[in-house]
Amino acid sequence: MSLLEVRDLKVSFDTSDGLVQAVRGVSFTVERGKTLGIVGESGSGKSVSTQTLLGLTAGALIDGEALFEGQDLLAMSDEQLRRIRGKEIAMIFQDPLSSLHPLYKVGKQIAEMIRQHESDVSKAQARKRAIELLGMVGIPEPGQRVDDYPHQFSGGMRQRAMIAMSLALNPKLIVADEPTTALDATVQAQILDLMLRLQREFDTALIMITHDLGVIADLADDVLVMYGGKPVEHADRRSLYYRPHHPYTKGLLESIPGSTGAKTRLKPIPGQPPSLINLPTGCAFHPRCEYVMDRCVPEEPPLAAVNDKDGFPDLGHTSACWLPREAAGLSTEVERIRQEAVALGRTTGALGSTAGSTVVDAGEAK
Amino acid sequence: MSQESDVLVEIDDVYKYFPIKQGIIFKREIARVHAVDGVSLKVRRGETIGIVGESGCGKSTLARCITGLHPITKGRIVFDGQDISNLRGRALKPFHRDVQMIFQDPYGSLNPRRRVGAIIGDPFDIHGIASGAERKRRVQELMELVGLNPEHYNRFPAEFSGGQRQRIGIARALALKPKLIVCDEPVSALDVSIQAQVINLLKDLQDELGLTYVFIAHDLSVVRYVSDRVAVMYLGKIAENADGEELYENPRHPYTSALLSAASIADPDAAERRERIVLSGDVPSPIRPPSGCRFHPRCPKAQENCVDVAPDLIVRGGDTASHLTACHYPVEAAENLAVETAAIEQLSTEPTLPSA
Ligand SMILES: Nc1ncnc2c1ncn2[C@@H]1O[C@H](COP(=O)(O)OP(=O)(O)OP(=O)(O)O)[C@@H](O)[C@H]1O
Ligand SMILES: Nc1ncnc2c1ncn2[C@@H]1O[C@H](COP(=O)(O)OP(=O)(O)O)[C@@H](O)[C@H]1O
Ligand code: SF4
Ligand code: SF4
Ligand SMILES: [Mg+2]
Ligand SMILES: [Mg+2]
Numbered sequence: 001m002s003l004l005e006v007r008d009l010k011v012s013f014d015t016s017d018g019l020v021q022a023v024r025g026v027s028f029t030v031e032r033g034k035t036l037g038i039v040g041e042s043g044s045g046k047s048v049s050t051q052t053l054l055g056l057t058a059g060a061l062i063d064g065e066a067l068f069e070g071q072d073l074l075a076m077s078d079e080q081l082r083r084i085r086g087k088e089i090a091m092i093f094q095d096p097l098s099s100l101h102p103l104y105k106v107g108k109q110i111a112e113m114i115r116q117h118e119s120d121v122s123k124a125q126a127r128k129r130a131i132e133l134l135g136m137v138g139i140p141e142p143g144q145r146v147d148d149y150p151h152q153f154s155g156g157m158r159q160r161a162m163i164a165m166s167l168a169l170n171p172k173l174i175v176a177d178e179p180t181t182a183l184d185a186t187v188q189a190q191i192l193d194l195m196l197r198l199q200r201e202f203d204t205a206l207i208m209i210t211h212d213l214g215v216i217a218d219l220a221d222d223v224l225v226m227y228g229g230k231p232v233e234h235a236d237r238r239s240l241y242y243r244p245h246h247p248y249t250k251g252l253l254e255s256i257p258g259s260t261g262a263k264t265r266l267k268p269i270p271g272q273p274p275s276l277i278n279l280p281t282g283c284a285f286h287p288r289c290e291y292v293m294d295r296c297v298p299e300e301p302p303l304a305a306v307n308d309k310d311g312f313p314d315l316g317h318t319s320a321c322w323l324p325r326e327a328a329g330l331s332t333e334v335e336r337i338r339q340e341a342v343a344l345g346r347t348t349g350a351l352g353s354t355a356g357s358t359v360v361d362a363g364e365a366k
Numbered sequence: 367m368s369q370e371s372d373v374l375v376e377i378d379d380v381y382k383y384f385p386i387k388q389g390i391i392f393k394r395e396i397a398r399v400h401a402v403d404g405v406s407l408k409v410r411r412g413e414t415i416g417i418v419g420e421s422g423c424g425k426s427t428l429a430r431c432i433t434g435l436h437p438i439t440k441g442r443i444v445f446d447g448q449d450i451s452n453l454r455g456r457a458l459k460p461f462h463r464d465v466q467m468i469f470q471d472p473y474g475s476l477n478p479r480r481r482v483g484a485i486i487g488d489p490f491d492i493h494g495i496a497s498g499a500e501r502k503r504r505v506q507e508l509m510e511l512v513g514l515n516p517e518h519y520n521r522f523p524a525e526f527s528g529g530q531r532q533r534i535g536i537a538r539a540l541a542l543k544p545k546l547i548v549c550d551e552p553v554s555a556l557d558v559s560i561q562a563q564v565i566n567l568l569k570d571l572q573d574e575l576g577l578t579y580v581f582i583a584h585d586l587s588v589v590r591y592v593s594d595r596v597a598v599m600y601l602g603k604i605a606e607n608a609d610g611e612e613l614y615e616n617p618r619h620p621y622t623s624a625l626l627s628a629a630s631i632a633d634p635d636a637a638e639r640r641e642r643i644v645l646s647g648d649v650p651s652p653i654r655p656p657s658g659c660r661f662h663p664r665c666p667k668a669q670e671n672c673v674d675v676a677p678d679l680i681v682r683g684g685d686t687a688s689h690l691t692a693c694h695y696p697v698e699a700a701e702n703l704a705v706e707t708a709a710i711e712q713l714s715t716e717p718t719l720p721s722a
Contacts (some may be wrong), residue, residue: 041557138715140647154648155421160715184420185584186645189628193644194717201719211558214630218637241634255562256632257591265569266591268562272527 001070002029003172003205004053009064009074011045011052018277022048022060024229028222030173033203037220037237039213039252041273045229046209050175054089055081068173087117090166094178096158100150106161107131107146114168133164138194156187160194167198174199177209192219213252217241225249228274228284231303235317243327245306245319247289250328283321291338292346296322374546374578375409375432380441382427386653400652401427403602404441406679409546414572414579416593416610418586418625420649424602425582429548432580433467434458446545463493466539470551472531476523482509482534483519489541508537512567529560536567540575548580553588565592586629590614595688598622601652601660604679608689618682618689618696620665623703641704646715659694667695668708 011023023045030036038046051057053066053073066073068089073081085091093099101109110133111126121129127146134142137160150158159179166174176195180188196219199206208216216223216237223240225233225248233246244250251269271288274280280287286296299322305313307325324333382402387393402424409415417425430436432443434450443451450461469475476485487505490496496504506516512533514526523531532552539547549568553561569592571577583589589596590610597607598619606619617623624643631637645664650656656663662672671694679692697703 041559135718136720138717140713140715156648184649185586185628186420186624187648188630189624189642190644190715193642197717197719212630213558213632214637217630217632217634237634241632252558253632255559257562257565257587263591266562266566268566269559270563272529272560273557 002067003032003069004030005065005067006049006053007065007067009049009052009066010062011048011057012061013057013059014061015277020276021229021279022276023052025064026224026226026229026231028224028231028234030205030207032172032205033199034221035199035206035208035216035219037216037223038207038209038226039211039216039223040226041211043273043276044226045276046211046226047177049226050091050177050207050209054085054091054175056091083117086113086166086171087169088171089173089175090169090171092159092162092166092174092176092179094181096155096162097150099162100158102150105147105149106153107134107148110134110161110165110168113165117169129168130164133168134161136167136198137161137164138190139164155183156190159183159187159191163191163195163198167202167204170202171204173205173207175207175209178211179208180215181210181212188215195219213241213256225252228279229276230284230320232285232321233319234303235306235319239306239308239314239317243306243309243317245317245323245325245327246285246321247291247323247328248285249319251288290341291323291328291334292341293322293337372410373408374411374446375407375580376442376444377405377407377409377428377432378442378444380405380428380431380443381439382424382431382436383439397653400602400655402431402438403652403655405599405602405604407597407604407607409578409580411545411578412572412576413594414581414592416589416596417580417582417599418584418589418596419599420584420625422649422652423599424652425584425599426550428599429467429550429580429582432546433465433548434461435467459493463489463542464545466542466544466547468532468535468539468547468549468552470554472528472535472555473523475535476531478523481520481522482514482526485523485534486537486541489538493542495542504541505537508540511540511571512537513563527560528556529563532556532564533567536564536571540571543575544577546578546580548582550582551584552581554583554585561588568592586614586625598625601649601655603660604690604692605661606689606691606693607679608685612686612689616685616689616699618685618691619661619693620667620697620703621661623697624666627704641702643703647713659692661693662708662710663712666703666706666708667693667697668710668712669695670710673710 007027009023009026013020026049040046048057052062062074107130110130114126114129115121131142131146134146139145139157139160180191210216220237222236224231227248233249244253254267255269257266269288274284282298282300283296286292301320301322303318303320305315306317306319308314328334380402381404384399384401385395386397388396405428419425431438438451442449445461483505486508487501490501506519509516514533553564581592593610596610596613598605600621606622617626624645627643647664658674659672659677662668677692677694679690681687682691682696
């Protein structure tokens with residue numbers, strides 16, 4: 001049995017503008033001790049799909065299943081979920097200030113959280129554990145810093161404190177939602193290094209959410225790429241980075257400066273991410289795709305196996321795209337499709353070479 | 367002299383301190399933020415100079431000093447041959463036409479209640495350059511130039527996406543045909559796929575209009591891509607300054623090396639091969655910057671001398687004349703900083719693992 005198995009999760013929000021389809025059918029599994037990376041642009045549904053598992057999306061319309069050690073999280077009462085939160089599944093957010101209470105000492109918050117879940121632990125014992133935990137995440141002089149308030153910590157130290165708190169109860173799964181996005185490069189490196197070492201030490205499973213494909217390149221076992229509330233590609237790390245199939249994954253990798261050689265022109269993905277209220281028909285990526293074919297506009301592609309190097313379907317590598325099953329851009333057939341799409345003017349096209357021809361219709365953004 | 371005429375902006379030993387005041391009626395200065403602390407830099411015509419560094423190191427403050435938005439505490443800024451450091455009010459007007467700024471936050475820097483046409487056309491009004499139909503024609507030209515649909519002249523900022531709002535900011539900055547554009551994190555708030563669109567646009571505009579850019583970012587790969595020269599800042603000072611490729615291929619300052627090794631790489635094999643230099647601690651406060659070399663509390667090469675003596679930003683042994691480094695013990699080509707430890711005692715942020 002997998003540690004966590006999410007099946008066809010759908011989440012929407014009823015807003016005054018209309019129904020926001022934030023997550024439109026996401027499935028994934030997380031094995032014990034492994035790391036799943038979830039990547040996508042802002043608004044692609046990364047946070048909602050994981051927050052929903054812990055009952056943190058109030059007012060949402062939810063459908064699907066999320067089996068944690070065989071029990072469906074989505075069918076649990078608030079009370080049952082509260083017991084799982086922190087103890088079995090811990091979360092780390094982008095902004096640690098919003099999850100630390102400003103008026104309580106850092107150590108006290110960690111100690112309280114331990115005592116909430118383990119009632120037989122004394123105050124003195126909990127405090128001692130808080131100090132150990134702070135030391136474990138690399139806070140210097142933890143014996144003194146345990147009595148600091150969150151505002152007395154720097155951004156990096158707050159994130160360390162959050163990690164300490166998430167580890168306090170030895171959870172089986174940690175969900176880290178952009179844990180380093182707000183941090184500086186050298187501090188980000190410290191925190192990633194720390195998380196990796198602690199994960200190995202305690203054999204914790206990790207879901208790492210990020211918009212930056214670089215952050216998880218050496219961290220994730222599997223990667224799930226989301227677009228417009230749906231997974232568009234799911235693969236082990238090497239297949240995803242070296243043999244991407246979905247044109248969106250390929251586009252993300254190619255738009256990073258330096259990926260196409262030092263100073264050659266960058267290759268952006270044209271257009272903008274879709275509106276989740278008024279999604280494009282068929283493949284949600286079709287208005288931005290340089291391979292778009294006739295069937296992409298009316299028909300939505302399912303996640304299906306991609307061929308491996310030897311031409312056999314690889315069940316561990318799936319992509320939701322109508323292109324032939326070889327990795328995109330590798331076969332002459334796929335290249336012919338791209339040229340046809342350009343010739344027929346089906347695509348908004350790769351943005352033109354002069355600034356003036358890069359007109360994008362603002363109406364599409366809505 | 368001919369070489370000097372190539373220089374559009376000369377920043378000469380510029381300081382910018384922010385006083386921290388306390389007291390209810392008689393506010394007393396109790397400390398100061400050393401936001402920019404003795405920075406010298408030359409920006410040549412038509413080039414892009416990139417400025418990188420971590421949050422709070424003074425990048426935006428330096429940018430605002432260059433554009434005249436902040437009066438400087440000490441030093442001299444010469445723009446196009448004219449010393450502007452002490453100009454005030456009306457005397458600054460021509461300078462304000464020649465220097466424009468693009469901000470990080472495309473949402474915050476546009477008034478949500480004004481139409482895009484009015485926002486982009488503002489500079490024409492302020493400088494009395496064009497009005498009525500002529501103004502509209504020129505605004506629409508600008509919109510076309512930055513890849514916005516000119517028919518959207520009457521729309522509000524909220525009706526545009528993040529990338530498009532950044533284009534609006536760029537169009538407004540271009541209105542007066544400036545000589546210099548200071549871009550403060552112009553793509554940091556944008557999604558990866560949109561970042562590349564805006565970077566391409568900025569490069570095309572530079573080629574077409576011969577613009578000079580000061581380009582600030584914390585993302586090293588973006589800066590490498592756009593810049594001819596790069597200055598690395600740490601706590602209000604320049605740690606290293608060199609031609610772009612030279613700085614990335616042959617970093618001499620330990621902080622530059624650490625920053626480069628910390629950058630994320632979207633390539634599993636390369637990411638695994640790389641040895642991260644994990645620094646200890648956080649960036650110290652610019653209110654009480656460390657003595658001597660400001661990097662010494664975190665530097666893996668620090669020695670006694672570094673605590674007392676601040677290193678000058680000069681050419682170090684074996685480097686080309688345009689490669690300046692502020693470090694007593696520059697990094698050598700074959701050196702592996704990831705395994706070095708400082709000769710002085712530093713605050714450790716190494717985790718204490720139970721098994722260790
Ligand atoms: N108006 C002000 N009053 C007081 N302190 C200020 C002011 N503006 C900036 N500072 C301080 O000056 C220092 C440098 O700030 P600056 O905004 O230039 O940093 P930065 O390098 O642009 O950082 P970031 O990457 O976060 O944008 C910081 O410590 C900041 O808090
Ligand atoms: N409480 C809410 N009410 C309405 N819409 C929401 C709510 N929470 C999230 N959304 C929308 O759901 C979509 C996905 O959001 P999110 O999962 O936060 O994206 P990200 O991938 O950036 O983490 C976005 O369009 C967001 O605006
Ligand atoms: S080829 Fe078609 S199905 Fe595949 S990503 Fe492009 S538009 Fe979608
Ligand atoms: S001067 Fe000393 S402390 Fe500063 S960077 Fe060089 S070696 Fe490190
Ligand atoms: Mg999010
Ligand atoms: Mg700034």
